[in-house]
Amino acid sequence: MSQQGYVATPPYSQSQPGIGGFSAGFGPPNSSLHYGHYGDPNSSYSAPQPGMSKSTVPLGSSAPVGPPPPGTHQFSQTNFQNGPSTPGQQTHRFQGPPPPSNTGASYPPYSHQSQPAYPNTASASSATQLANQLNSMQINSYGPGTASSSCMSSGHPASFQGSQLPPPTQQQIALPPGSRVPPPANNVNGLCAQPSLPPNARQDGIPGSVPPNPNLQQLSGQPPGPGYHPQQASYGPQMAGSQLSYPGAFPGGPAQLVGPQQKKLDPDSIPSPIQVIENDKAARGGQIYATNTRGQVPPLVTTDCIIQDQGHASPRYIRCTTYCFPSSSDMAKQARIPLAAVIQPFALVPPNEAPLYVVNHGETGPIRCNRCKAYMCPFMQFIEGGRRYQCGFCNCINDVPPFFFQHLDHIGRRVDHYERPELSLGSYEYVATLDYCRNNKPPKPPAYIFMIDVSYRNINSGLVKLICDELKTLLDKLPREEQEESSAIRVGFVTYNKVLHFFNVKSSLAQPQMMVVSDVGEVFVPLLDGFLVNFQESRSVVINLLDQIPEMFADTNESETIFAPVIQAGMEALKAAECAGKLFIFHSSLPTAEAPGKLRNRDDKKLLNTDKEKTLFQPQVNSYEALARDCVANGCCVNLFLFPNQYVDVASMGLVTMYTGGTLYKYNNFQLSSDSLQFLADLRKDIEKKTGFDAIMRIRTSTGFRATDFFGAIYMNNTTDVEMAAVDCDKAVTVEFKHDDKLNEDSGALIQCAVLYTSISGQRRLRIHNIGLNCSSQLADIYKTCETDALINFFAKSAFKAILSQPLKTVREILVNQTAHMLACYRKNCANPSAVSQLILPDAMKVLPVYMNSLLKSCVLVGRPEIPTDERAYHRQLVMSMGVADTQLFFYPLLLPIHSLDLKSDTIPAAVRCSEERLSEGGVFILANGLSLFLWLGVSVPPELIQGLFNVPSFAHINTEATLLPDLDNPFSQKLKSVLEHIQNQRPYTMKLIIVKQREQPEMLFRQLLIEDKSIYGGASYVDFLCCVHREICQLLS
């Protein structure tokens, strides 16, 4: 055990010396090493590693600058193309152009001179310095694409073996030799120190439409809060004025939308996520990916391919941050690359891939290791002629049960290897025995309870009628097993305002019966028989009820509601019926009625950017946590559909949903006319979803490492069992691993995820996913097999969890710090020697900075008065349960030019980078991040295009209120519709289409998603962030 000095506590949990002071996150290496995952004061970049001399990474001008490996190629600022290039070009070192005199021009449009990217470096010249940097940045890329695999191996002594990876490359971005590295910034993203917008901008707290408030364009001189850099003061005079506005910016400012700015770094010269995605599609798209090799890196989550399980779980189920673990904890501490797996145990597989086999050993049940209880899997090694097997996880030798005995062939493999899923596949299911059931009784089929808020507003808006009408058809689509004729799921109905109404819908009744529970302090279930019914049997009574409900409450004037007792009632009903299930709660307002879980409006913008900001993400009363625990214990999953028109305290109301594996949907200012489509699509999808109920997930690992932290819509009673009242196809749990010993390079790092659950038909099952990773003592191997998309999933979830207990500023600093550490470690230990001015990025992480910057700019991590607290809590909750594909899209939205659609081709056009510079006045673009979907129209879109899409003659005639495109009989319109459908496909949330015209006010919402640009809330542009990370790296290496 080499645990010495190893900090095993979860990230962010340790005390943060120096935090709050302005030099904390960006101070000297020794202090900054206190943060992050492997934050251990003993491991320092400034301390020479054993066997490793500092001089191997020359940083000064005296350092020998090695020639590039043969065949590599570099790009100067002017000739860089973002695609494969011809090898053999020579390095072009950009020789420091004269600094531009007008720094303003070098900023992206949303910036202005009083808002430099790094206010805290605040000296009068910092903006000039940055501009100089930008202008002098130079990209050297070692063989992107397929050009130079051979030279790449030579450039990487520890080349990756046995994989079909694209050739390893790395990206270098250079500042001119001798350029001075600016002083460290203590606030990299400018998030704290930026000027703020007036708090009155969005008092209704609901985005969705931005009020035409002229103040939004202006900046107020909010005094700096604690922790601000003293030099910030020098910005006071400049910031103070409301006379300052984002130059050129919004709305209007046509010049900003056309073409790149002068004197600005060519954006094509910094690593492009689009290029990375397209390269992977070109190399691996449409192919068969067989999971037959331990530690192989799968195609990107954005690449379509057919996955064949040949012994390791499909990447649809498990993706890892790296497919090669460092062999020792010292190495892990050195690299600080999170070791994590993102597990989506019920992920959907396309029809052309095999569904999971179900293994049934009858009363014997699954075969398990006697010591560690791991399930039989391809990692078990059969010995002694097949009579015994050695566990791949704990090495224990077990007897093979007689019924399972089989002879071995000449290579020691069982002759029935390919006949048994549990011997040859990465993923499969076991039928569980009674031992695995609650109270040793076979479970009953789950139940769905629909609980409708019938207070005045919901009745008045028509929502109640909408829900009831939809349920009449939807209940025919409850999920069922393939072989079943109808669903085994039972249904029940409750309505509520200040009291609860239960309905008896027993099939023998002529009319449904209502029972009122008015004692909401001590909720009980007034009826057992007739509450949960089979829809097919009780169809006429249920339909009758659904017809009556809107009328029953048509004259209500009750505006107060309860909430916690509703969940309590649903949970008690499931408990009484001895089954697991889901509650579908349709709710609109803050529950202010006198009852347990009563909430008050506690949205306080004054808490933003203070140490108390975290309380906004915590529930305001403890009872919700206790309720969540009870729900999980009883297999009660809570799906919450919220229809707020003001603050409803999502952090409190969503808590039970979060802990029970439920889904939170939120429709701000719900309007029947514009929002029904979205809501009904969400409801349909959710009801039809394949779901596992009453689930417990357990992660087992081979010796030397273990799962230490879990992130997701989960509940943990102890440190090992991940409890989920339900888990559906879209939910992912991110698991972090840490070493507790050295890993064996021969046997690798093996992971087994077992989910015990009740199926939709009421069968108790185990779903097993196995994956094997490599181990290496070479840092380069770790970097080579990283997956940026999984890394960002991990970083997002760990940060969003951390904000419950840490100031947001600290969390942001940790993220930046860790990014710099990972990249600095690569540079120091894996990259060829190069000038200090070069930013060197490992190929597999070369777009990590753009994603990281997007995460840092997300509304969850940025406290701004104009961002509603509920919106932040909502985003936080959604991301916590996302899988890798969803976080990828969320943090790097898809921007598709559609004016140039190829009508003859079935393919979706290639996306462009998520920046305003990619827009054109004559263009039409789609922008989607999984929650929002925009159709953006440039001011000069040709009239014929407008006619073809909207059936109106001109730009001015387009109705931006529409949330649906008209059905038109022309190829362009039809093609666009199919593209939109494709984008929506397989996304857990239905995206409402928002039509945005260039230079009109709602364009603001659209621009917030252009994440390569400087954020309107002050977050750094991609280029600025790269510069900043580079400075951090230089600090760490100096």
Ligand SMILES: [Zn+2]
């Ligand atoms: Zn074992």
